[in-house]
Amino acid sequence: MGSTVTLSPLARLSGVCKRYGEVVALDGLDLEVRDGEVLALLGANGAGKTTAIALMLGLITADEGRVQLFDRDPRELDARLGIGVMLQSAGIPETLKVRELIEVTRSYYTSPRSIADCVALAGLEGLLDRRYGRLSGGQQRRVQFAMAVCGRPRLLFLDEPTTGLDIDARQKLWAAIRELVADGAGVLLTTHYLEEAEALADRVVVVNGGRVVAQGSVAQIRARVVQRRVRCRSSLDPAAVAAWPGVNAAVRDCERLEITADAVEAIVYRLLTEDPTLADLEVTRAGLADAFVEITKEAA
Structure with missing residues (x-):
């Protein structure tokens, strides 16, 4: 019989507590980031996400x-050389050109990516000779991503990576993240765009009050909420529909009526009966955003 090799996680928090005075930031948190996966760490502001990342980066101690x-103390240089980091506050010198920033960052590593590869991954074509301070917010985020990946990190920390990016740039960054993960890298992602977590994450961990309150695949997290959403073009009064049995909420969004309910079959039948002109009917299950709201509400 062959033996199964269990690989250690790239980063791990085991029963971690962290306090700032009377404030408990983390309360016995367990967390693992594995290679070849995107882990989305979700939580409201103050839930403990930033503290968890700072611990893994060796910026603070538990x-x-x-x-x-990488099975070592995160304050060791050899461990840090295996990571790439893209935080919300970058502190990058604004007078340096993009090429200079990438060259300086590459110099810290023994076998970095080429500048051309960094440019391609981050979508920086035509920007190498621009000064960082003259770039738009979205362009600066792409430079930060290039700097984070230029050392071929085994583990990439992405804290709100697509803030300030337009839809096209966001999609390109998602594609770059998927490419890195396909090559075996692990990614710890925090984001307020829950559709981003839904598009990228292999696993989701929801934290609240410094504790894990839910974890699993996107499908498993979504399955915790039975709620469905019905959208249609209808002349019916939302207030009247909201009073129907089984309806949790009904609002008008532009021309569309939007209804949330746990069981929708009877509601759809009544919609069709009471409004013969009803059109564009669609029924969807709860998304990750709905599940996140419900989970954090329960935890609170």
């Missing part, structure tokens, strides 16, 4: 519990 990065 009061209790264990923090490991």
Whole structure:
């Protein structure tokens, strides 16, 4: 019989507690990031996401519990050389040109990506000779991504990576992230765009009050909410529909009537009966955003 090899996680928090004075930021948190996956770490502001990342980066130390990065202390240089980081506050010198920023960052690593590869991954064509401070917010985020990936990291920390990007640039960055993961890298992603987590994440961990309150695949997280959404073009009064049995809420969004309910069959039948002119009817299950709201509400 052959033996099964269990690979250690790239980063791990085990029973970690962290306090700032009287404030408990993390309360016995367990978290793992594995290679070849995107882990979306979700939570409201103050839930503990930033503290968890700072611990894995070795920027702060835990009061209790264990923090490991590649099975080592994250404050060790050898461990840090295996990561790439894209935080919300970058502190990048605005007078340097994009090419200079990438060259300086590449110099920290023994076998970095070529500048051409960094440009292609981050979508920086035509920007190498521009000064960082003269770029738009979205262009600066793409430069930060290039700097984060130029050392061929085994583990990539992406904190709100697509803030300020337009739809096209966001889609290109998603494609780059998928390419890195397909090559075996692990990604820890935090984002307020829940459709981004839904599009990218292999696993989702929801934290609230410094604790894990839900975790699993996107499908598993969504399955925790039975709610469905009905959208249609209808002349019916939302207030009247909201009073129907089984309807949780009904609102008008531009020309469309939007209804949320746990069971929708009877509601759809009544819609069709009461409004013969009803059109563009669609029924969808709860998305990750709905599940996130419900889970954090329950945790609170």
